[in-house]
Amino acid sequence: MTLPLQVDVLVIGAGPAGLAAATELAAHCTVLVVERESAAGGIPRHCGHYPFGMREFYRPMRGPDYARGLVKRAQTAGVNIALNVNVVALHPGPCVSVTADSGLATIKARRVLLATGVRESSRAQRLIGGTKPGGVLSTGALQGLVYLENSRPFRRPVILGTELVSFSAIMTCAHAGIRPIAMIEPNTTPTARWPLSLYPRLKNIPVHLSTRILAIEGRDRVEGVIVEGPDGKRHIETDGVIVSGRFRSEATLLADGPVKRDPASGGPAIDMMGRCTDPHYYAAGNMLHPVETAGWCWAEGQKMGRTILADLQDEMSSPDQPAPPPSPTRQPIVLAGEALSWVVPQFTSKERAFDHLQLRVNRPVKGRLSVHVDGREVASYPVHTRPERRILLPIPSQDGAMSIILEEAP
The missing domain is CATH 2.60.40 (Immunoglobulin-like)
Structure with missing residues (x-):
């Protein structure tokens, strides 16, 4: 598709939140969703397991089917989705600089919704020492290799973390015939709520609490990890490490732009209407709150779509005399x-x-x-x-x- 350079609403990110907002808006105004990946749908398209879709489609679905369903619903509503488009800067106005196959372009909009999601904390951000062999992956990277490339990157990994996504890593491993040999959790209790915290036991995976990974060993491939727990330091022989969870907002776009970042959450600072510090910009989904389920983000995106539409109604009724949104009265919480x-x-x-x-x-x-x-x-x-x-x-x-x-x- 030819990239439109002026729209009513520009949505950055084609995950559940962005697609839900765009679908709400499409019947009433022009909407463009830009996505840096080659396919829309967000993180769920990498998750080849249940359960997705109960509140959106009223049935359990695998992640890729759920993602395709959201994309189809958005396109049926009239949403334009532009893939392989990288947003490089946000400007007042609002307008956004992007790069695509056609080169550098600037897209002007009445409102912009930021829905770029999250990423897992890396090994470096967790200060894990040792060598740098192959076989150290985030859950997202593991899912991409298993579900999109039909690859098996290791056979006997350890999993760092006990968040919901850590149990998703177990499901992904099971799909590929991989048998994790341990879960490592620095806290005294699992992070995921009961009964999900029982899942590793059902899979015969030991969970080591109050334990941290000090170093990863190996030359070309992971050969082992050094951990420290209640019984002191010890070596675990393994051929891979899955570094899961501790999500961080994908908010690099906020540097030096009109939208200010909240140093505590890592995402954009918003008011109770979802407006950023520049009220032409809104935000929704996991870039606000690392991390919630796809269904939660979808519901939040729907809500932001309706909110943006209400904000735009006066402007769209008088297109020749657009007025900026009123400066909201804000006080920090x-x-x-x-x-x-x-x-x-x-x-x-x-x-x-x-x-x-x-x-x-x-x-x-x-x-x-x-x-x-x-x-x-x-x-x-x-x-x-x-x-x-x-x-x-x-x-x-x-x-x-x-x-x-x-x-x-x-």
């Missing part, structure tokens, strides 16, 4: 408590598209979370949770300066 990692949204606004505040903690926590508006407590909730788990607090109806206070139990 303050977190008080050493264990609180981040909150999304990060800013208040009088209008609300989100129903809840989402938080994460950086260590296991038991205690009480209280929400304060203008210094007055308006709600309080018990909390007993672990890192990388979703915490949802209803957004209070009161307007004003908001803070969230964590009081940990002794």
Whole structure:
């Protein structure tokens, strides 16, 4: 397709959130989705296992089938999807610089939705030492090799992490005839909730808690890992390492642009309408909250599509005299408590598209979370949770300066 240079809404990222938003918008305005990969659908197209699609298609689906279903639904609605398009810069206006087969181009839009998703933390970001042999993969890379290239990169790997995606790695290994020999978890308990945390036991995979990988050994291929746990240091013979989880927002586009990044979550800072610091830009999906399920991101994308459409209605009714969106009244939401990692949204606004505040903690926590508006407590909730788990607090109806206070139990 010829890349249009002016549209009502430009969506960056063709995963569940971006496709859901575009599908909502397509009947009412011109929408273009740009995707850097050669196929649309996002991470699910690499996941050849169940369950996807229950809330979107009302039946369990494998990841690739689910991704194809979302793409077909978007295209049927009239969404243009441009593949192999790399966004290189965001500008006020809004407008976006891209590179494609035709060269460098600038796309102008009334609104832009950022939906670029997440990536797993690398070995280097986790400060794992040792040599640099082949056979060290993220879960996403493993899924690409197994499901897209029908490859078996190793036979007896260890898996670092116990998040949901770590169990997805077990399923991917089973599909390829790979038998993981251990899961390594630095925390004292598995990250995934029960009963999923029982899955490794069903597969006869030992889980080593309170244990970390110190070094990876091997010349051309992985030959072993050095781990340190409750019983001290020891060597595990293995031919691969799957470095899973600890997702980070895919937010490199935000450098030096009009959209400011939240240093805590790693993604764009938004208000309760999903608007970024430049209110022509919106954001949705896992770049906001690493990491949620595909279904969660799809529902959030739908919501952002409706929100953007409502924002655009006055402009589209008077196309000759477009007006910029009103500058939203924002105040930062303050977190008080050493264990609180981040909150999304990060800013208040009088209008609300989100129903809840989402938080994460950086260590296991038991205690009480209280929400304060203008210094007055308006709600309080018990909390007993672990890192990388979703915490949802209803957004209070009161307007004003908001803070969230964590009081940990002794």
